[in-house]
Amino acid sequence: MSKTRDTFLSIRRKRIIIIVFAFVLYNLVSYIIDPFSAYWKIYFQRDAFDIFLDLFLNFSFCCFISESSIYLGMQLNHYIPWTKSPYRRLLIETGLNFILVMLAIGFFDFLYRFLEMCEACQNVTSSMSIEMQRGYIQWIVVSVIISFMIIGINTCVYLIDNWKNSEIRAAALDQMAVEAELYSLKLQIDPHFVFNNLSVLSEMILKDQQLGYEYAENFSRIYRYMLVNTKKDIISLDEELRFLKSYIFLIKQRIGDGVTFEVDIEKECLGACLPPLTLQLLVENALKHNKTSRRNPLQICIYNNENDELIVENNLLPIENPMSSSGLGLQNIQRRYKLLWQKGVEIDKSNDIFKVIIPLIRA
Structure with missing residues (x-):
């Protein structure tokens, strides 16, 4: 536990911050990319339940992207650390995160379609094929941007933690060397x-x-x-x-x-x-x-x-x-x-x- 507290950000704090950051960034970038889309025009015209459900699904999606990216980064830190193979690590982590994003989009797309078939979600018509295509492209782009941002955050945290641990190890080694020297001097006298x-x-x-x-x-x-x-x-x-x-x-x-x-x-x-x-x-x-x-x-x-x-x-x-x-x-x-x-x-x-x-x- 002490080792966890000594890191730049504890695992729990890091996850909460990244999830909130991803959720805010997801909605902000989605709006900036296409502020005049039908989705944003009617956003506040819907009832409170629909808005809450939409926010909940978006938050769940961001949680999945964030948690999977953090978990993937932690596992890769053991097998392909940034300090040993940075280019290989970048390619592998980027590729795996992109695959995870596509899987998440596929799953949540299925979930959205399922909810649309329910009576409580009949307010979406099937005549917006072009709008839906634009929405899918926007969804993929925003999700990939968020995923890459999380990779960047994880990388910065890892490098900062690694630097701090290196400093601590160096100081401890100096202390050990001093102890060994004192021990040998004690033997000499x-x-x-x-x-x-x-x-x-x-x-x-x-x-x-x-x-x-x-x-x-x-x-x-x-x-x-x-x-x-x-x-x-x-x-x-x-x-x-x-x-x-x-x-x-x-x-x-x-x-x-x-x-x-x-x-x-x-x-x-x-x-x-x-x-x-x-x-x-x-x-x-x-x-x-x-x-x-x-x-x-x-x-x-x-x-x-x-x-x-x-x-x-x-x-x-x-x-x-x-x-x-x-x-x-x-x-x-x-x-x-x-x-x-x-x-x-x-x-x-x-x-x-x-x-x-x-x-x-x-x-």
């Missing part, structure tokens, strides 16, 4: 993160200078990646995996055989994109909520499937007294995906497996 890595680094330098050098190199790559890429909306999977490789190196040096990693990504998927730090946040989420021991190691697997999706899964080894978690990392990924790709991140949790399914973005 986290005393535990820095202290643990520096402690491991100092021990390595004393034991194995070459390994200590490699550790320092990977440590610096992680910081550099965070500083450069956290403000981006998306990044290639290839770059993210290179960053993850450095991150895994640090984890393995700290935890050892308590965690194992298996990364199996097809080469065809490396050009696809995803929000930066996605894999790092998911790996960190798995480490934060599970035990890591040599006897029963935490197993983290990262692979793709045939649906152009990335799967990050781990076996469940829940910590007995888990630390309180804000869930910011996983929530940030889910919200950014909905804004970027209009698709959510799937989370599948069973008795022994926790799985996160991430759609890959094709730029």
